[in-house]
Amino acid sequence: MPLFLNTRDAGFEAAFSALLGMKREDSPDVDAVVAGIIADVRARGDAAVIELTAKFDRLELAADGLAFSEAEIEAECAKVSDEDRAALELAAERIRAYHARQMPEDARWEDAAGATLGWRWGPISSAGLYVPGGLASYPSSVLMNAIPAKVAGVERLVVVCPTPGGVVNPLVLLAARIAGVDLVYRIGGAQAVAALAYGTETIAAVDKITGPGNAFVAAAKRRVFGKVGIDMIAGPSEILVIADGETDPDWIALDLLSQAEHDESAQAILVTPDAAFGQAVAAAVDRRLETLERRGIAGASWRDFGAVIVVRDLEEAAQLSNRVAPEHLELCVADPEALAERITHAGAIFLGAWTPEAIGDYVGGPNHVLPTARSARFSSGLSVMDFLKRTTIAKMTPAALRAIGPAAERLAISESLEAHGLSVRARLDRLNEG
Amino acid sequence: MPLFLNTRDAGFEAAFSALLGMKREDSPDVDAVVAGIIADVRARGDAAVIELTAKFDRLELAADGLAFSEAEIEAECAKVSDEDRAALELAAERIRAYHARQMPEDARWEDAAGATLGWRWGPISSAGLYVPGGLASYPSSVLMNAIPAKVAGVERLVVVCPTPGGVVNPLVLLAARIAGVDLVYRIGGAQAVAALAYGTETIAAVDKITGPGNAFVAAAKRRVFGKVGIDMIAGPSEILVIADGETDPDWIALDLLSQAEHDESAQAILVTPDAAFGQAVAAAVDRRLETLERRGIAGASWRDFGAVIVVRDLEEAAQLSNRVAPEHLELCVADPEALAERITHAGAIFLGAWTPEAIGDYVGGPNHVLPTARSARFSSGLSVMDFLKRTTIAKMTPAALRAIGPAAERLAISESLEAHGLSVRARLDRLNEG
Incomplete structure (x- = not known):
C-alpha cells in the first residue's frame, strides 16, 4: 500500500515532510574502491582496464578489441527488426529537431563607454557517453545523450557500454550509429570512467563524460569532475x-x-x-x-x-x-x-x-x-548547452579605457592587487601623455 | 626564471606537454575532515557552526549573531570612501547591464505531428554565495556572483564570509548591499557550506552554492553537490x-x-x-x-x-x-x-x-x-544561466499521439518497459474506439 495523505489532516505537514526527506537510495560507500580503480587505470592504462573488465564483466578483451569493430557493429545492427529501426529513427529525428532549437546565439555589442562586449559559444571537442549494461541498457538513452552532443558540434563522441559476459544489446549499437557516435567501447564501471577521463594507450581522453550509471559510475564521475566535465549525478x-x-x-x-x-x-x-x-x-x-x-x-x-x-x-x-x-x-x-x-x-x-x-x-x-x-x-535536463561552452569577449578603445579604467584601478588598490591597478595605470598614463 | 620555450626546438613538444600537465595546486586531502564537519553541522546545527567558528576563526558568536545586523552593515558601509563607493557602483552597473543580456528566452512551438513542444526558464529560489575571508576577500567577487543571481530573479540570496578574529572588510559588505544580498553571515569554511546546504536553526538552507574558497570549502562543495547545486571548483x-x-x-x-x-x-x-x-x-x-x-x-x-x-x-x-x-x-x-x-x-x-x-x-x-x-x-564562466533552470514542455493532441505513439510503444517494448508501452497503448486504444 502506498502512502495516503490528505492536506486537511492534522498530521499532513509532518507526513509530507517525511515523504520529501525520504532516503530512497541505498547508496553504498564505494568511494574507496573507486579511488583505487581510478589510480590503477591512470597507472597501468589498458592493462588495468582489461583486468578489471575480466573481473567485473567476466569478459576477456584484447587491447585492440576494447572497441567494437565496424564489422561487429554492422553484424549486430543487422539483427534489429525493421520496425524497431524505424522507431529509433523517428525518435532520433524528433530529438534532433527539438535540440536544434536549443542552440544559443552569440552576442556582440558596443556600449555607451565605447567598449565592445559579448560572448561566443563553441562546442566541447570530445565527449564520452556512459551507457549501462544489462537491464538498464536503454537505446533511447544513447539517443538522448548523443544527439545533443552532435547538434552542439562535438567532434569526437564515444560510448562506453559494458557487455557482461559478452552480451550485447544490438539496439544500443544501432542507436549509437544513428546518432553519429564515432566509437563504442565494451567496457564499463569506474574503470571506463577513468579511461575516458585520463586516457589509456588505446582510449583517447575526452573533455566531458555524461550518462547514467550505478553507484560505482556515479562515484567515479564525482571524482573525475574538474579534470573533465560531467553531467548530473542521476x-x-x-x-x-x-x-x-x-x-x-x-x-x-x-x-x-x-x-x-x-x-x-x-x-x-x-x-x-x-x-x-x-x-x-x-x-x-x-x-x-x-x-x-x-x-x-x-x-x-x-x-x-x-x-x-x-x-x-x-x-x-x-x-x-x-x-x-x-x-x-x-x-x-x-x-x-x-x-x-x-x-x-x-x-x-x-x-x-x-x-x-x-x-x-x-x-x-x-x-x-x-x-x-x-x-x-x-538544475535542468540534459541539453545542447551541456556540450557547449561560452567564451566572454571584451575590447576597450582608448576612450573606453579612459572612461572606466580609473574605477578598475581604484578597486584593484582597494583589494591590494597592485599589479592589476598598474596594468590599467600604465595605459592611462600613455593616453594622458598623448 | 620562468620557462623559456621555442617551438622550433627539438624538445619543445615534451616540454610543452610537461607544462600542460604541471600540477600547480598543492591540494591537501582534507576530505575526511570535511566529512566530519558536515556531519557535525547536520547533527547539531548552530551549535556546531558556533564551535567551529570559535575554533577556526577565533571568533565567539551567539546564535542570533551569525548574521550581520542592518546596523552593523550600515556602520561598516559608512567607513567606505566616496571614491571606492563610486567605483563599486560603476562596476555593479556595468556587470548588471552585461548579465541582463544573458537572459535566455522561453520557446514554444507546434510541430508537424501536432505536438506542442518547448521549454521555460525560471530562477533558482535561493542561493548562497561563499566569499573568502582575509587576503582573498574581494568585493568584486561579491558583485560577480551576486549580480547574475539577482538578474536571474533569485528570491533569497545570502552571503557567507568568515571574519577571522572579527576582522571585517567594509567593501565586502557594501558590495553585498549594492548587489541586493539579503543577509551576510560571518561564518566560513566547510561549516558554512554545510549550513547553507542543510540549514540550521537560524540559517535557512539554499538551493545552490557558488563562490571560491580554500581546499576545505572546495571539498565541502564537492560533497554537498547533488543535495544542492554548486558552481565550478575554482x-x-x-x-x-x-x-x-x-x-x-x-x-x-x-x-x-x-x-x-x-x-x-x-x-x-x-x-x-x-x-x-x-x-x-x-x-x-x-x-x-x-x-x-x-x-x-x-x-x-x-x-x-x-x-x-x-x-x-x-x-x-x-x-x-x-x-x-x-x-x-x-x-x-x-x-x-x-x-x-x-x-x-x-x-x-x-x-x-x-x-x-x-x-x-x-x-x-x-x-x-x-x-x-x-x-x-x-565549462564556462559564471553567468545568469547558473541561477536559472529549464523545464521542458510537451503536449500531445490525440492526432499527435496517433502519429508518434506507436513508435514510443515499440521502443518501450524493446527496452522491456511494459508499463511505458501500456500507458501509450491504453490511450491509442481509446482513440481507435472513438
Missing part, C-alpha cells in the same frame, strides 16, 4: 501526476507504474483534489500489478515510495508539487496550461491527459535525462 | 597573453603579473613570435618584481609556473593557446578579431592592447568567475 526516476479526476484512472495508474517499473527506488506520486479518484487510481495500480512483467520492481516502488495525496484544490497541488520538484510532472487536468503557470520547479512537464510521460522517454523530442531527487530546484 | 588563476611584439613590454609584464600576484600557484604565460620581445617582457617583469607589493607571491608564481613561448607565427600561437585552454586570454596583436576566430577554448578573451585583463576583473561587465585548470575545454 538518481532513481520520479513522477508526480496532478489529476483533476476527469481522466480514466487506469491511464494514470499506468503513468505512475511507468516510473515505478524502472527501479525499486523509483517514486510515483498522485496529487488530486478528488479523494474517490485517488482510491480508484490506487485500485487500478493494484489490478495492473497483478500482470505487469516487472511487477516485482514496480510493486516494491509503489509500496515503499508511492503516495496518493488528496488536496483542497489545484493551487494547493501546484504548491506541493513545487516542494517535491519532480523529475517528471504530468498535468492531467482540464486546463493544463493554466496549472503549468503555477509550477516553479520540475524537470519536464507533460500537459494534458493525451501526453503520457512515456512519450517523453522516447519520441516527444525533449530530453529524458532530467534532474532527480529534488534537484529540479537548481 | 583553481588558481591563469593568464595567457599572445603578443605580436608591437606593444610596450612593460604593459605585458604588468598583465602577466596581475595574475601572478593572486597566488603562488597562479600561472602566467606569454606566447609571441618575437623572441626579442619575449626577452624584453621577461626583463620588464623582473624590473617590476623589484618593487611590487606582492613580489613574494608574484615572483614565486612567475618563477615556478611562468613561461615565455616563442612561436613561428600567430596561427601556431592560437593552436598552443587552445591546448592550454586558459582562463584569461589577452590578444595583444594588430588584428585581435582575426586571431580570436582561431581560438576554440578560453574562459574570456581580451581583445587588443588597450584591454588589460584587470579591466575584466572589475568593470568590463563580463563575469570574472572563469574556468581554471584547462576546464575552459568543457
Whole structure:
C-alpha cells in the first residue's frame, strides 16, 4: 500500500515532510574502491582496464578489441527488426529537431563607454557517453545523450557500454550509429570512467563524460569532475501526476507504474483534489500489478515510495508539487496550461491527459535525462548547452579605457592587487601623455 | 626564471606537454575532515557552526549573531570612501547591464505531428554565495556572483564570509548591499557550506552554492553537490597573453603579473613570435618584481609556473593557446578579431592592447568567475544561466499521439518497459474506439 495523505489532516505537514526527506537510495560507500580503480587505470592504462573488465564483466578483451569493430557493429545492427529501426529513427529525428532549437546565439555589442562586449559559444571537442549494461541498457538513452552532443558540434563522441559476459544489446549499437557516435567501447564501471577521463594507450581522453550509471559510475564521475566535465549525478526516476479526476484512472495508474517499473527506488506520486479518484487510481495500480512483467520492481516502488495525496484544490497541488520538484510532472487536468503557470520547479512537464510521460522517454523530442531527487530546484535536463561552452569577449578603445579604467584601478588598490591597478595605470598614463 | 620555450626546438613538444600537465595546486586531502564537519553541522546545527567558528576563526558568536545586523552593515558601509563607493557602483552597473543580456528566452512551438513542444526558464529560489575571508576577500567577487543571481530573479540570496578574529572588510559588505544580498553571515569554511546546504536553526538552507574558497570549502562543495547545486571548483588563476611584439613590454609584464600576484600557484604565460620581445617582457617583469607589493607571491608564481613561448607565427600561437585552454586570454596583436576566430577554448578573451585583463576583473561587465585548470575545454564562466533552470514542455493532441505513439510503444517494448508501452497503448486504444 502506498502512502495516503490528505492536506486537511492534522498530521499532513509532518507526513509530507517525511515523504520529501525520504532516503530512497541505498547508496553504498564505494568511494574507496573507486579511488583505487581510478589510480590503477591512470597507472597501468589498458592493462588495468582489461583486468578489471575480466573481473567485473567476466569478459576477456584484447587491447585492440576494447572497441567494437565496424564489422561487429554492422553484424549486430543487422539483427534489429525493421520496425524497431524505424522507431529509433523517428525518435532520433524528433530529438534532433527539438535540440536544434536549443542552440544559443552569440552576442556582440558596443556600449555607451565605447567598449565592445559579448560572448561566443563553441562546442566541447570530445565527449564520452556512459551507457549501462544489462537491464538498464536503454537505446533511447544513447539517443538522448548523443544527439545533443552532435547538434552542439562535438567532434569526437564515444560510448562506453559494458557487455557482461559478452552480451550485447544490438539496439544500443544501432542507436549509437544513428546518432553519429564515432566509437563504442565494451567496457564499463569506474574503470571506463577513468579511461575516458585520463586516457589509456588505446582510449583517447575526452573533455566531458555524461550518462547514467550505478553507484560505482556515479562515484567515479564525482571524482573525475574538474579534470573533465560531467553531467548530473542521476538518481532513481520520479513522477508526480496532478489529476483533476476527469481522466480514466487506469491511464494514470499506468503513468505512475511507468516510473515505478524502472527501479525499486523509483517514486510515483498522485496529487488530486478528488479523494474517490485517488482510491480508484490506487485500485487500478493494484489490478495492473497483478500482470505487469516487472511487477516485482514496480510493486516494491509503489509500496515503499508511492503516495496518493488528496488536496483542497489545484493551487494547493501546484504548491506541493513545487516542494517535491519532480523529475517528471504530468498535468492531467482540464486546463493544463493554466496549472503549468503555477509550477516553479520540475524537470519536464507533460500537459494534458493525451501526453503520457512515456512519450517523453522516447519520441516527444525533449530530453529524458532530467534532474532527480529534488534537484529540479537548481538544475535542468540534459541539453545542447551541456556540450557547449561560452567564451566572454571584451575590447576597450582608448576612450573606453579612459572612461572606466580609473574605477578598475581604484578597486584593484582597494583589494591590494597592485599589479592589476598598474596594468590599467600604465595605459592611462600613455593616453594622458598623448 | 620562468620557462623559456621555442617551438622550433627539438624538445619543445615534451616540454610543452610537461607544462600542460604541471600540477600547480598543492591540494591537501582534507576530505575526511570535511566529512566530519558536515556531519557535525547536520547533527547539531548552530551549535556546531558556533564551535567551529570559535575554533577556526577565533571568533565567539551567539546564535542570533551569525548574521550581520542592518546596523552593523550600515556602520561598516559608512567607513567606505566616496571614491571606492563610486567605483563599486560603476562596476555593479556595468556587470548588471552585461548579465541582463544573458537572459535566455522561453520557446514554444507546434510541430508537424501536432505536438506542442518547448521549454521555460525560471530562477533558482535561493542561493548562497561563499566569499573568502582575509587576503582573498574581494568585493568584486561579491558583485560577480551576486549580480547574475539577482538578474536571474533569485528570491533569497545570502552571503557567507568568515571574519577571522572579527576582522571585517567594509567593501565586502557594501558590495553585498549594492548587489541586493539579503543577509551576510560571518561564518566560513566547510561549516558554512554545510549550513547553507542543510540549514540550521537560524540559517535557512539554499538551493545552490557558488563562490571560491580554500581546499576545505572546495571539498565541502564537492560533497554537498547533488543535495544542492554548486558552481565550478575554482583553481588558481591563469593568464595567457599572445603578443605580436608591437606593444610596450612593460604593459605585458604588468598583465602577466596581475595574475601572478593572486597566488603562488597562479600561472602566467606569454606566447609571441618575437623572441626579442619575449626577452624584453621577461626583463620588464623582473624590473617590476623589484618593487611590487606582492613580489613574494608574484615572483614565486612567475618563477615556478611562468613561461615565455616563442612561436613561428600567430596561427601556431592560437593552436598552443587552445591546448592550454586558459582562463584569461589577452590578444595583444594588430588584428585581435582575426586571431580570436582561431581560438576554440578560453574562459574570456581580451581583445587588443588597450584591454588589460584587470579591466575584466572589475568593470568590463563580463563575469570574472572563469574556468581554471584547462576546464575552459568543457565549462564556462559564471553567468545568469547558473541561477536559472529549464523545464521542458510537451503536449500531445490525440492526432499527435496517433502519429508518434506507436513508435514510443515499440521502443518501450524493446527496452522491456511494459508499463511505458501500456500507458501509450491504453490511450491509442481509446482513440481507435472513438
